[in-house]
Amino acid sequence: MASIHAKLALLPDGWASDVRIGFKGRDIETVDAGIEAGPDDERHDVLLPAMSNLHSHAFQRGMAGLAETRGPTEDNFWSWRTVMYKFALSMNPDQMQAIAAQLYVEMLEAGFSRVGEFHYLHHDRDGRPYADIAEMAVRIVAAAEETGIGLTLLPVFYAHSNFGGLSPTDGQRRFVCNLDSFGRLLDGARHAASRLPGAATGIAPHSLRAVAPEELAALTKLSGEGPIHIHAAEQVKEVEDCISALHRRPVEWLLENAGVDGRWCLIHATHMTQEEARGLARSGAVAGLCPVTEANLGDGFFEAETYLANDGAFGVGSDSNVLIGIRDELRQLEYAQRLARRARNIVAVPGGSTGRRLFDGAIAGGAQALGGRSGLVAGAPADMMTLDRSAVPYVGADQILDHFIFANGIRVGSVWAGGRKLVDGGRHLRREEIAARFRRVMAELVTH
Numbered sequence: 001m002a003s004i005h006a007k008l009a010l011l012p013d014g015w016a017s018d019v020r021i022g023f024k025g026r027d028i029e030t031v032d033a034g035i036e037a038g039p040d041d042e043r044h045d046v047l048l049p050a051m052s053n054l055h056s057h058a059f060q061r062g063m064a065g066l067a068e069t070r071g072p073t074e075d076n077f078w079s080w081r082t083v084m085y086k087f088a089l090s091m092n093p094d095q096m097q098a099i100a101a102q103l104y105v106e107m108l109e110a111g112f113s114r115v116g117e118f119h120y121l122h123h124d125r126d127g128r129p130y131a132d133i134a135e136m137a138v139r140i141v142a143a144a145e146e147t148g149i150g151l152t153l154l155p156v157f158y159a160h161s162n163f164g165g166l167s168p169t170d171g172q173r174r175f176v177c178n179l180d181s182f183g184r185l186l187d188g189a190r191h192a193a194s195r196l197p198g199a200a201t202g203i204a205p206h207s208l209r210a211v212a213p214e215e216l217a218a219l220t221k222l223s224g225e226g227p228i229h230i231h232a233a234e235q236v237k238e239v240e241d242c243i244s245a246l247h248r249r250p251v252e253w254l255l256e257n258a259g260v261d262g263r264w265c266l267i268h269a270t271h272m273t274q275e276e277a278r279g280l281a282r283s284g285a286v287a288g289l290c291p292v293t294e295a296n297l298g299d300g301f302f303e304a305e306t307y308l309a310n311d312g313a314f315g316v317g318s319d320s321n322v323l324i325g326i327r328d329e330l331r332q333l334e335y336a337q338r339l340a341r342r343a344r345n346i347v348a349v350p351g352g353s354t355g356r357r358l359f360d361g362a363i364a365g366g367a368q369a370l371g372g373r374s375g376l377v378a379g380a381p382a383d384m385m386t387l388d389r390s391a392v393p394y395v396g397a398d399q400i401l402d403h404f405i406f407a408n409g410i411r412v413g414s415v416w417a418g419g420r421k422l423v424d425g426g427r428h429l430r431r432e433e434i435a436a437r438f439r440r441v442m443a444e445l446v447t448h
């Protein structure tokens with residue numbers, strides 16, 4: 001059994017001193033506080049659970065920083081999507097695997113030990129299935145295997161361009177399935193993931209605009225016990241179209257019709273009424289927030305105050321993967337609330353740390369959304385990270401997470417996923433070779 005000793009560790013009931021964690025294989029076996037380090041312990045200063053990144057579209061990492069030039073008309077989500085489709089339409093399986101591996105290295109270096117890959121780039125460039133219909137899912141699994149990140153694979157069902165069952169557009173040809181072909185794709189994806197230790201699979205109906213109500217009902221039956229993720233209420237236009245077609249707002253419709261419970265994760269849930277926020281919180285589902293992407297795309301901001309006041313579960317995801325960082329996501333989540341309310345420390349409980357509230361919430365909600373357990377506790381996966389506070393040794397336990405999220409000076413040091421130490425001194429063990437391949441692939445993609 002391997003063991004780590006930390007001067008400070010964040011346990012489920014708070015910070016504890018002199019903590020020794022024993023782990024074997026993928027899981028934590030023992031947690032003891034107030035204990036001296038043993039001779040074979042790996043010693044660290046500050047140890048925390050690593051986080052789940054609950055929402056990613058890996059291929060979009062390739063266009064990070066390449067869609068920030070203003071177009072001839074007003075730029076918004078829909079013009080960004082046009083650029084994204086162009087990019088998506090050109091990528092082959094080798095290129096996607098290279099981009100996904102680079103992304104997963106960056107996630108691990110940021111302290112994310114597991115990713116929920118909302119995977120919808122399925123087919124060949126002409127829209128026809130590959131010889132193995134799950135080829136691209138196999139490549140996502142391969143990228144996770146190369147990097148060691150924990151994977152919850154969420155194959156996406158995508159069938160329509162808008163509400164009312166409208167036919168998909170030509171730009172969506174690589175995403176599209178019917179229920180039959182999706183069943184085969186799901187089998188292939190599950191088979192690929194089953195060969196990766198610690199991997200899980202769920203299902204992802206893309207959104208209410210891309211999935212008709214009767215298809216959603218069929219998909220929910222296919223999901224088994226795994227998580228169900230769906231994009232909901234990201235855009236005002238989407239809410240308006242939903243009201244026209246289904247006479248309800250997206251979150252409202254899902255709560256009334258889809259049997260939303262603790263297996264569900266509603267990605268974004270940006271545009272909610274107070275009543276929807278209360279209903280979603282009570283459903284037990286996780287709100288999958290992607291604050292950096294939502295800011296980058298100009299989506300809007302989440303109704304955090306009402307949602308959290310009703311004990312709503314939330315986690316964070318990097319979605320478009322324009323920037324990867326636990327601290328960036330959590331800071332943006334809080335800052336959006338501050339700007340909207342013109343107040344400070346919105347998510348914290350009175351007298352409590354904002355950083356702790358954000359971090360604890362995202363650890364628990366992220367694990368729930370990806371079908372796993374969280375925390376430094378016996379039986380949970382050995383998904384852990386250290387923080388290096390050597391530049392700010394005066395920062396005590398109660399301010400470590402506030403400092404990490406809101407200020408400079410504290411960095412991620414080491415990261416373990418499923419008991420394997422993959423990041424040391426802030427750098428992934430295979431960073432150089434994976435980054436070199438990524439640069440080669442990007443040179444191919446941006447010059448064609």
Ligand SMILES: [Zn+2]
Nearest residue numbers: 057231267319
């Ligand atoms: Zn998304």
